Amino acid sequence: MKFNTKLLHGKAGRNTPDGATLPGISQVSAFSYDSAEHLEKVFGNKAPGFAYTRIGNPTVVAFEQRINEVEGGTGAIACASGMAAITVALLNVLSAGDEIIAGSGLFGGTIDLFKDLEAFGITTHFIPHITVEDIKPVLNQNIKAVFGEIIGNPGLDVVNIKEVSDFLHENGVPFIVDATTATPYLINALAAGADIVIHSSSKYINGSGNAISGIIVDGGKFQWDKERYPAMKEYSKYGKFAYTARLRNDVWRNMGGCLAPMNAYLNILGLETLGIRMKALCNNALTLAKALEKLPGITVNYPGLESSPYKTLVDEQFGGLGGAILTIRAGSRENAFKLINSLKYALIATNIGDLRTLVIHPASTIYLHSTQEEQEHAGVYDDTIRISVGLEDVEDLIEDFTQAVKNI
Incomplete structure (x- = not known):
């Protein structure tokens, strides 16, 4: 059964x-x-059923099951947002004194979260890129996970999942990936070697910008050593379901980041068209990037371009589709603002994955509280514009961006 049929x-x-x-x-x-x-049996997991929406809801479960089937996982748990999903996915296996490795090109909100975890005794080592070469120097016995975005947002660096996961598994470390910008359509991250996959399903899975949500999918293949991961001791009896069992019965349930049923339903509606949307969005993004690359006064970053250092990996890992986000540099903040304000179709908004094209100046918004060094490590400069390409006719997008570039 192929992708769209399975959906x-x-x-x-x-x-x-x-x-x-x-x-x-x-x-x-x-x-x-x-x-x-009867209710006693439901609470004690001795009878099927639901008791309270914070710990289980039929609509939410329906969404979880659909995502789990598409990803090929052993279990999925939906959360109130993508940030909630990242938080509980990590806290499920981490405790004070533990360390993780993460790419410095992460989404700004994720970087801020990892800084917040320091107050709980969890240290993050930020490295330039999620590659074996960059991971090796900082890998130690206290490292309990490596976290990376498959396609960085907004840096647009691409992770070689198989290469990194093979190396990490040799060292007994799980690879937790944020697949939001890649989606299951571009890659089955679990099959490629990742252990835990996270989506901010508010984005491409939802597709219409009408619901905030996140979801975690466990591949069930990582062997959680009981000495290295003491939190998993009690749940080791569940075998390949150990991670999901602890998450659902402990951290996720107790932290309260449950997904609202209405949002789960809206995500189910969006999920059914994910394949056709992503194909069209990626094609639009590539066509727009190629057109903008020819214009003087700006530089374009898109993983699917021949000029990108990630083009070969995009071809091998994603079948040639480089995602639906690109960035341009306009020469100065003044030029960036002028270009943004000259656009007729693109909406100035902080989301990605909408049906409509969205633009934002990351340095003054998403990365407002980051230092200049942190911004540059994330691929954000004072003249950077992030473009989340939509489903408009690409000829109209090219015309619109071309006239806006001419205004700077």
Whole structure:
């Protein structure tokens, strides 16, 4: 079964007892039972059912099952946002004194989160790129995970998942990846070697910018050493489900970052068109990048361009599709603002993955609280503009950006 067919006809999409073609929206806080004994069994995991939406909801489970099937995982857990997903995915296996490695080109919110974790005794080593070469010098026995974005946002560096995961597994370290910008359409990250996959499903999975959400998918293949990961001791009896079991019954449940049922439903609607949207978005992004590359006064960064150092990896890992984000440098902040303000179709907004083209000046927004050095490590400069390419007719986008560039 190919990608689009699986989205529409996979087993997870057939679990509606009333025959409805989409799951219902269980927009409730709690679920009632006919006896105290029955509810006791549900709470004790001795009978199927739901008790309280913070710890389980039918609509949310339907979304989790669909994502899990597409990713080929052993289990998926949905969260209130992408940031909530990253937080609990890491805290599920980390404790005070632990260390992680992360790329310095991460999304600004993720960098800020990792700084916040220092207050809890968790240290992050930021390295230039998630490569074996950059990981080796900082790898030590306290490193409990390596975290990277498959396609950096907004740096647009691309991680060789197989190469990095093979090296990490030789050293007993899990590879946790943020696949938001790549999506399951460009790559099956678990099959490529990643251990845990995270999506800010608010973005391309949702596709319409109408719901905030995140989701974590466990591949079930990493061997959680009980001495190195003491938090997993109690759950080792669950075998390949150990990570998900602890996450659902401990960190995720207790931290309260549950996904709202309505948002889960909106994500299910978006997920069904992910394949056709991503193909069109990536094609638009490449065509726009090629056109802008010819214009004087700006420089263009897009992984799918022949001029990109990641072009070969994009071809090998993503089948030639370089994602739907590109950045341009306009020469100065003044030029960047003038270009942005001259656009007719692109919306000035902080999201990515919408149906519409969105633009933003990252240095003055997402990376406002980062130092200049931190910004530059993330591929953000004072003249950088991030473009999340939409589904407009690409000829109109080219015309619009061309006239805007001429105004600077």
